[in-house]
Amino acid sequence: MRIINEEGDNGVVTQDDAQQKSRKATNINVAGIWVEGNDNITAYKRRIIVYGRSDYNQEIQAHFGCYDPLAYPLFFPNGESGWHSKIPRHGVSINEVVDVDEIMEEDSEADLYQGIVDCVNAGEVQPSRVGQRVVLPASFIGGSRDMRRRFLDAMALVQDDGKPDIFLTMMCNPKWLEILKELLPEDLKDQLFQKNIIGTVIAYVYVIEFQKRDLLHAHFLLIMRAEDKMANPDHHDKIVCAETPDPAKYPEMHQFDVQHMMHAPCGHLRPSSPCMQGEPKRCRFRYPRQFNDKTSNAENSYPLYQMRDLRRDVNVRDVRYVSPPKAMWRIFSFALSQIHLYVTALQLHLPNKQMVRFREDDIMVDIVARERVSNALKRLFATILTYCEPEDVCKLWDEHYESLLKDYRRQCKSVDHVQNLVLTGIATFLQSMGKNIDDYALPKIYADANLQIGSFREVQDEYSILVEDEHLRARDALNLDQKYAYDEIMKHVDDDRPGVFFIDGPGGTGKTFLYKALLANIRFHGLIALATASSGVAANNMPGGRTTHSRFKILLSL
Numbered sequence: 312m313r314i315i316n317e318e319g320d321n322g323v324v325t326q327d328d329a330q331q332k333s334r335k336a337t338n339i340n341v342a343g344i345w346v347e348g349n350d351n352i353t354a355y356k357r358r359i360i361v362y363g364r365s366d367y368n369q370e371i372q373a374h375f376g377c378y379d380p381l382a383y384p385l386f387f388p389n390g391e392s393g394w395h396s397k398i399p400r401h402g403v404s405i406n407e408v409v410d411v412d413e414i415m416e417e418d419s420e421a422d423l424y425q426g427i428v429d430c431v432n433a434g435e436v437q438p439s440r441v442g443q444r445v446v447l448p449a450s451f452i453g454g455s456r457d458m459r460r461r462f463l464d465a466m467a468l469v470q471d472d473g474k475p476d477i478f479l480t481m482m483c484n485p486k487w488l489e490i491l492k493e494l495l496p497e498d499l500k501d502q503l504f505q506k507n508i509i510g511t512v513i514a515y516v517y518v519i520e521f522q523k524r525d526l527l528h529a530h531f532l533l534i535m536r537a538e539d540k541m542a543n544p545d546h547h548d549k550i551v552c553a554e555t556p557d558p559a560k561y562p563e564m565h566q567f568d569v570q571h572m573m574h575a576p577c578g579h580l581r582p583s584s585p586c587m588q589g590e591p592k593r594c595r596f597r598y599p600r601q602f603n604d605k606t607s608n609a610e611n612s613y614p615l616y617q618m619r620d621l622r623r624d625v626n627v628r629d630v631r632y633v634s635p636p637k638a639m640w641r642i643f644s645f646a647l648s649q650i651h652l653y654v655t656a657l658q659l660h661l662p663n664k665q666m667v668r669f670r671e672d673d674i675m676v677d678i679v680a681r682e683r684v685s686n687a688l689k690r691l692f693a694t695i696l697t698y699c700e701p702e703d704v705c706k707l708w709d710e711h712y713e714s715l716l717k718d719y720r721r722q723c724k725s726v727d728h729v730q731n732l733v734l735t736g737i738a739t740f741l742q743s744m745g746k747n748i749d750d751y752a753l754p755k756i757y758a759d760a761n762l763q764i765g766s767f768r769e770v771q772d773e774y775s776i777l778v779e780d781e782h783l784r785a786r787d788a789l790n791l792d793q794k795y796a797y798d799e800i801m802k803h804v805d806d807d808r809p810g811v812f813f814i815d816g817p818g819g820t821g822k823t824f825l826y827k828a829l830l831a832n833i834r835f836h837g838l839i840a841l842a843t844a845s846s847g848v849a850a851n852n853m854p855g856g857r858t859t860h861s862r863f864k865i866l867l868s869l
């Protein structure tokens with residue numbers, strides 16, 4: 312047996328001439344080991360020529376089932392059929408079978424090698440009856456659990472900061488002169504997030520993917536700050552260009568665009584193009600697209616970008632580039648995704664299945680009231696406004712006014728203030744859903760509630776701290792020293808006078824008890840009381856407590 316290549320250097324296998332019979336080669340008949348070439352060009356043109364006893368020869372192509380036992384006799388010692396186009400499919404496409412990367416299945420079986428050998432010797436042929444089930448954890452980068460976790464993290468960003476404004480794809484073709492000349496490693500991120508070339512990005516998430524025969528893609532979802540959101544067609548045109556650049560004005564750009572971004576002709580220009588599918592045949596990428604004279608905002612959809620019929624090009628674009636970077640990416644452990652702001656997954660539970668902590672002497676109705684999540688109602692109200700578009704918003708507000716305000720009224724006596732709190736809460740949720748509370752017939756938010764400023768959310772968070780009855784009642788249980796300090800401090804609060812107080816005493820003499828009484832009563836009057844401490848443990852002892860460094864963003868010199 313010899314290596315056969317396209318130039319016609321034929322090898323010999325002694326066996327019957329028919330393809331079916333070639334499969335029955337035994338060690339007596341096969342006289343050598345087939346060596347696969349590494350040459351990419353001939354890799355897909357392999358074949359074996361069988362010289363039988365009859366006068367004609369039989370060519371066995373690499374995709375024939377009987378090729379594998381002839382090429383890899385050690386793997387198919389009994390001449391079993393290898394891969395062939397009619398191989399039975401069990402719930403997976405052939406692409407999934409062929410892609411070696413995907414062979415690392417999500418939920419697979421595992422056992423010690425010796426265990427498998429023992430099972431095979433015992434006559435077991437079903438892998439599903441051997442070993443134990445292995446579930447790849449979320450820490451397996453690229454696995455479906457990892458992807459799902461990242462998806463949920465990204466959704467957390469959307470919930471917090473609103474819908475992404477820009478979906479930016481960077482296709483990394485290292486041949487691009489811009490990349491060679493202009494972009495240093497990480498430079499794109501620097502331009503986007505530090506130099507703010509398209510506006511200030513308040514949150515983003517990106518992933519690196521390997522598409523189109525391993526072409527590297529970076530997909531960014533960018534959430535812009537309110538002032539930089541693309542609100543009108545002019546703004547869109549400044550950032551997005553869907554046209555092939557003018558060859559007279561931008562010859563270089565035009566050349567790159569034509570060279571790298573053009574989808575091969577299809578449709579009536581070339582009905583045999585591989586992208587033409589279905590009956591009647593249509594390009595599966597929906598090219599050529601409709602021309603548009605001007606960018607316009609479509610109703611509940613993406614904008615229709617300017618793409619004039621300039622008779623310069625067929626408005627189709629696509630890219631293909633062959634490279635093997637995936638392995639290198641993994642070997643060097645380059646990051647495959649990044650998210651900003653940081654998202655931490657909290658423990659999840661089904662509705663009303665959260666653990667509730669209470670003491671033996673707590674009153675049952677208080678426990679239930681304490682645990683009611685008032686935010687859920689505000690979020691639901693905002694969701695109904697956004698997605699159900701109720702006809703009479705005013706009526707909806709009136710009908711649910713009491714329920715929306717109920718939780719806050721327990722802790723604040725000013726009805727106006729409570730209403731304002733609820734409305735601003737709803738406004739915050741509406742904003743995160745891309746809507747503005749001013750567009751709805753709801754009572755106006757008074758005071759200087761400015762949703763655009765970053766500190767607004769923090770003010771809302773402070774207002775949302777629930778005041779516990781126990782802490783409100785603590786005022787009546789203070790001892791003489793505590794009462795003196797309490798009255799002195801509250802006098803300043805009531806008269807709106809500044810003052811600095813230092814409270815000291817041995818451990819366990821009731822300092823924290825006094826703070827809790829002060830915090831609860833100040834908050835009960837609709838004011839803000841910031842509770843901070845130098846350590847996390849001390850901060851946790853107070854309702855709404857934060858460390859001083861975290862609350863005032865004091866830098867830590869490490």
Ligand SMILES: Nc1ncnc2c1ncn2[C@@H]1O[C@H](COP(=O)(O)OP(=O)(O)OP(=O)(O)O)[C@@H](O)[C@H]1O
Nearest residue numbers: 788789790793816817818819820821822823824825
């Ligand atoms: N006036 C009071 N009435 C009832 N219980 C009180 C009173 N003052 C303090 N206590 C109780 O005494 C215990 C110790 O009080 P607290 O934790 O406030 O002390 P502390 O001075 O903050 O202690 P440390 O300095 O160790 O943090 C707590 O269980 C608290 O509930």
